[in-house]
Amino acid sequence: MMLKRKEKTGEIPSLGMYIHVPFCSTTCDFCAFYQERPSKKGFDLFFNGLEREIEHFSQNRSFSTIFIGGGTPGLLNSEQLERLGGLIHSQNLSDPLEWSIEIAPSEISIEKLETLTKAGVNRISLGVQTFHPQLMKELGRMHEVETALQAYSMIRKVGFSSVNLDLIFGIPGQTLEMWQEDLAHAVDLQPDHLSTYCLTFEEDTALFIKLSKGKVKLDPEREITFYEKAWDFLPAHGYQQYEVSNFAKDGHICQHNLNTWAMNDWIGFGPSAATQFNGIRRKNFANLEKWAQQWNQAKGVEFEEFEQLNAAGLAHDTITFGLRMNRGISLNGIARKFDLPLACFKPVESFLDQLQNEGLVEKNDFWRLNKRGRILADAVAREMPVLS
Ligand code: SF4
Incomplete structure (x- = not known):
């Protein structure tokens, strides 16, 4: 059966834009996302490739949500963030527009945040993960708890319409009491949105290696109690649950997520980014050079994965x-x-x-x-x- 972008009702569904910024200074122990160490050569490849990719797919489409993820988009300096904002503004953007960016606490500065507000970013997602220093070490995260708190206060000072905090549970050594404390601490800060993820042991991560060596153990029963704690605690404190892992105050549900889960279309830009558009699902090469080089070739665009949908x-x-x-x-x-x-x-x-x-x-x-x-x-x- 042919897929039609315009539905029977005549209503055009929202179109999301996702940009993958593939740089991280170090690799967190649980992370399986594609990332590279930052370098001048890498940044040049990324921006040149992105410019070409956006040009290639730009056909006066109107984007209603934007999500800049990674990697660590906050590793880009203010000038680079401004350049990225300029590339996005070369597109047709709808009004109102939800424009989110993921930021790691250690990469935030007032200057970068001001650049982001000027560009039009109105939603920040801060990767706090936990407020317990010993658990932060278990995750191999680079930031200190104090850094996360300072980052949050800077975000609030500069002012964004919506702020999300990411929390993780099921960390080796984490007790139910510690999880309850993390939830209570997050609620005290009064973000607009909370995402609570169960730690997963993805292949080829440092945590998976610890698991295979028997240094950490899976405990599904314990995970269930952690899930249930969040599902009871957060709604009782003003955060309505709208998905297994997501909670929001009134008016702060993430529209980009809703669009994706409703199987509306989105276009992903950058190495490893996935796209679902016009009955096609595809994934860009998870390799900065390979992804970037193809935009300089005449032979056409290739993808790491490509699937026709029905x-x-x-x-x-x-x-x-x-x-x-x-x-x-x-x-x-x-x-x-x-x-x-x-x-x-x-x-x-x-x-x-x-x-x-x-x-x-x-x-x-x-x-x-x-x-x-x-x-x-x-x-x-x-x-x-x-x-x-
Ligand atoms: S900052 Fe994010 S993308 Fe980078 S290694 Fe850590 S979890 Fe992975």
Whole structure:
């Protein structure tokens, strides 16, 4: 079935822009993202490649959300951030626009923050991870707790409409009391949004090596208590949960995330960035030189991964991501969005009925995972039938 960017309703869904800035001074022990050590040559390759890539895909498209991630975008100096802002402004940007950037506490300065506000950035995501120094060491993070607090206060001083703090739980040596203290400390700071992630042991990371050597152990039971602590504590303190790992005060839900989870389109720029656009899902080369060099060649653009999507596949992904959200999903709505007959959803509906009987999902107008179901969200996604 052909995919149409313009939906049956005539409404044009939001289009996101993601920019991957691939530089980090050191590698955190849990990190599996593509990154390079910063160097003059690397920055030149990055900016030259980005300029060409943006030019190549620029066709007067209107972006409604922007997310600059990494890597460590905050490693760029003010001049480079200004240059990046200029490249983004060469595009058609909608109004209102949500423009986020991820920042590591050790890279912040008032000068950089002022450059970002001038460019139009209105949302900062600060990678705090934990307020316990010994846990910070376990993660191999470079910053001190005090640095994170100073960074937060600078962000508030310069003024951004929305500030997110990232926290991690399930760190080796972390007790439930320590997690409760991290949550309480975060709430005391009154950010607008909180993301709470369970530490994952990705292959080829320093933590994974410790795990394979038996130096740290997985403890899924303990992880469940950590999840539940956040799900009870944060809503009781004014942060409504809207997804398994995300909580926001009124009016501060991350629109870029919502757009992605609804399987609307986004275009990713920079090495390793993923794109979903016009029925194609693809990933740029996770190699700065290889990614940058191809923009100087006449033979056309290549990708590390490339997949043609169909409406049934996109509907399936909308269901699995949508179930992770507290709002849940409407099968009728998804059928309309992807122009599919309701009959295609029969296997999914039977599976959801079965989950309801097992006490994992609830249904009124929308299907949604309950607390027990959210603990099993990944398993539910794996088992979700394909649309027939
Ligand atoms: S700063 Fe972020 S991207 Fe860089 S190594 Fe640490 S977790 Fe990975």
